[in-house]
Amino acid sequence: MPELPESHVRQIYWRKNRRLMLVLGTIWFVVSLGCGVLWVEPLNTVQIGGFKLGFWFAQQGAIYTFIILIFVYARVMARLERQLGLQEPEA
Amino acid sequence: MSLMETTYWVVGASFVLYIWIAIRSRAGTTQEFYVASKGIHPVANGMATAADWMSAASFISMAGLIGLSYNGYGGSVFLMGWTGGYVILAMLIAPYLRKYGKFTVPEFIGDRYYSDTARVVAVICLIICSVTYVIGQMKGIGVAFSRFLETDYETGLLSGMVIVFFYAVLGGMRGITYTQIAQFCVLIFAYMVPAIFISLQLTGQPIPQLGLGSTLADGTYLLEKLDQTLLDLGFQEYTTSVRGSTLNMAAFTASLMIGTAGLPHVIIRFFTVPTVSAARTSAGWALVFIAILYTTAPAVAAMARLNIIQTLEPQPGQHLAIEERPEWFKNWEQTGLLGIDDKNQDGLIQYSADSQINELVTLDNDILVLANPEIARLPNWVIALVAAGGLAAALSTAAGLLLAISSAISHDLLKRTLLPNISERQELMASRLAMASAVLGAGYLGLNPPGFVAGTVALAFGLAAASLFPALLLGIFCKRVTREGAVLGMLAGIGVTLAYVFQHKGVMFIPDTSFLGDLPANWFFGIEPNAFGVVGAVVNLAVTLTVTRFTAPPPEPVQRLIDDIRVPAATTRI
Numbered sequence: 001m002p003e004l005p006e007s008h009v010r011q012i013y014w015r016k017n018r019r020l021m022l023v024l025g026t027i028w029f030v031v032s033l034g035c036g037v038l039w040v041e042p043l044n045t046v047q048i049g050g051f052k053l054g055f056w057f058a059q060q061g062a063i064y065t066f067i068i069l070i071f072v073y074a075r076v077m078a079r080l081e082r083q084l085g086l087q088e089p090e091a
Numbered sequence: 092m093s094l095m096e097t098t099y100w101v102v103g104a105s106f107v108l109y110i111w112i113a114i115r116s117r118a119g120t121t122q123e124f125y126v127a128s129k130g131i132h133p134v135a136n137g138m139a140t141a142a143d144w145m146s147a148a149s150f151i152s153m154a155g156l157i158g159l160s161y162n163g164y165g166g167s168v169f170l171m172g173w174t175g176g177y178v179i180l181a182m183l184i185a186p187y188l189r190k191y192g193k194f195t196v197p198e199f200i201g202d203r204y205y206s207d208t209a210r211v212v213a214v215i216c217l218i219i220c221s222v223t224y225v226i227g228q229m230k231g232i233g234v235a236f237s238r239f240l241e242t243d244y245e246t247g248l249l250s251g252m253v254i255v256f257f258y259a260v261l262g263g264m265r266g267i268t269y270t271q272i273a274q275f276c277v278l279i280f281a282y283m284v285p286a287i288f289i290s291l292q293l294t295g296q297p298i299p300q301l302g303l304g305s306t307l308a309d310g311t312y313l314l315e316k317l318d319q320t321l322l323d324l325g326f327q328e329y330t331t332s333v334r335g336s337t338l339n340m341a342a343f344t345a346s347l348m349i350g351t352a353g354l355p356h357v358i359i360r361f362f363t364v365p366t367v368s369a370a371r372t373s374a375g376w377a378l379v380f381i382a383i384l385y386t387t388a389p390a391v392a393a394m395a396r397l398n399i400i401q402t403l404e405p406q407p408g409q410h411l412a413i414e415e416r417p418e419w420f421k422n423w424e425q426t427g428l429l430g431i432d433d434k435n436q437d438g439l440i441q442y443s444a445d446s447q448i449n450e451l452v453t454l455d456n457d458i459l460v461l462a463n464p465e466i467a468r469l470p471n472w473v474i475a476l477v478a479a480g481g482l483a484a485a486l487s488t489a490a491g492l493l494l495a496i497s498s499a500i501s502h503d504l505l506k507r508t509l510l511p512n513i514s515e516r517q518e519l520m521a522s523r524l525a526m527a528s529a530v531l532g533a534g535y536l537g538l539n540p541p542g543f544v545a546g547t548v549a550l551a552f553g554l555a556a557a558s559l560f561p562a563l564l565l566g567i568f569c570k571r572v573t574r575e576g577a578v579l580g581m582l583a584g585i586g587v588t589l590a591y592v593f594q595h596k597g598v599m600f601i602p603d604t605s606f607l608g609d610l611p612a613n614w615f616f617g618i619e620p621n622a623f624g625v626v627g628a629v630v631n632l633a634v635t636l637t638v639t640r641f642t643a644p645p646p647e648p649v650q651r652l653i654d655d656i657r658v659p660a661a662t663t664r665i
Contacts, residue, residue, distance in 0.1 A: 050312035
């Protein structure tokens, strides 16, 4: 979007960044404090293999989800920066 | 070769490696000393961050904390807390501070809040968090030496200090980064080998994460068997026993998460990568490397707990005779980590949740990881490897913390506040001196630990959560926040957290001075002191935002600084 003034492009970037953080942050909360702590009892009634589901989220699942969240964030932000021409010059 | 000789060889070889790296990566400029010239590859930095992060507590104590003290599910607070923080770090903190592009965390707070007072308060908060943390590491080094190499605690601690001194003072961040990468390889290998073997032996599944959900030789699921066994012994069920209350678990997890994202020695690792985008991916890689250990630890916890119980009571009601206890059991009794007391004089060991009946009177958390290879009858070199791994974990974290402390002193206090006119060479000299004194100071505290012993690491997180994290977060996301707000907020947050901990644990942890007593009945909504950081953080946010409303907005250059750090691209307009 080269026709827009840079300050406007930066605003778009920041708004999209915040929206993405809100989405990923919600997932982050749901898998850890949600599935792992607050709703652990109902989830524990579901058994997958040798795991009660709530216990699995608290000791395994939350951690795997965290990794995915960071890489998704890194990738989407890098793409956004390329689209808006806001990437950092390589050092 | 005897076990002792093997251990000396393996630990000695790892030390030679660290020294060799130190000599090859000396720092010649302050840029190299503080941030390794911002030239570290994101994957390499991820590995170094993982070693920086995983301390003696993660390596030696965490599985035991989960498996024994917190009886399984309750220990999930550590697993989720100490990994979930990286998501916050990757999204809310690291990229912007990397864009800011200078050397230390207090430096950012000083510039963003246009105030030397803010910088000095940040330095004080940083030193309180990091010193609490580093004492634990120095103790870890001394204990690991004395257990595995049978030296005195003091000799062990001094040998560790010499090694850290060597590569941290010479190489600064550069030396520390490359040694941390080596240390990560040593520690993860040392953690995984016994874990894989124990998983194979119990479940036939080589991947411990899957083994945890697999069946035992008799066809029952491992976790089901463990739940049932613990219920029979009078304990709570392993997979459901909550720590305190649901609210306490949520607060504990949240405190560890935001504390992780506010710990300066972790944040400064992201100053060493070339770009903002590299800072984000590097946080992802760091979490991958951390998760290898953190998803294995709960498997080790459950498997080792079951193994110990089955050693003591192979069939229900059939107890192990004291005379017939295995060799490893006797060895660990000598170190004081295991202890038996034949209360009913029947010559058998009864293990039970009932303290009247229980005869396994000492069962230290650390035993789960330390004795794991022997319980699983693994060869001597594996046991030696665990020693080298524990030392690698403690040394790498100690070095990272010492760098955070010394750069705050030489850069933020000297160069930016007291003596702004010193030259680059003088500052480099000052940073080496600060590092040397930090090593000596930490060693002194390790030799003469203050009144408190355990639980200090978790406390450091609470303090970081309550002081630095809110100041960083608001500094980036809320332009209107003023220096008065931030300074008072940091002081209120750390003050309230320290006050809560002191009133329950004693002033400076001297038990007699605790005026409310360490009683769950007196806890605020049932939140234990270690979990209080999140409340401190909320207090900090509230104070900062309230004071901000009544003070003049930050000056124009600060607003531009914030605009600038939010976007990776260089600013074109001035």
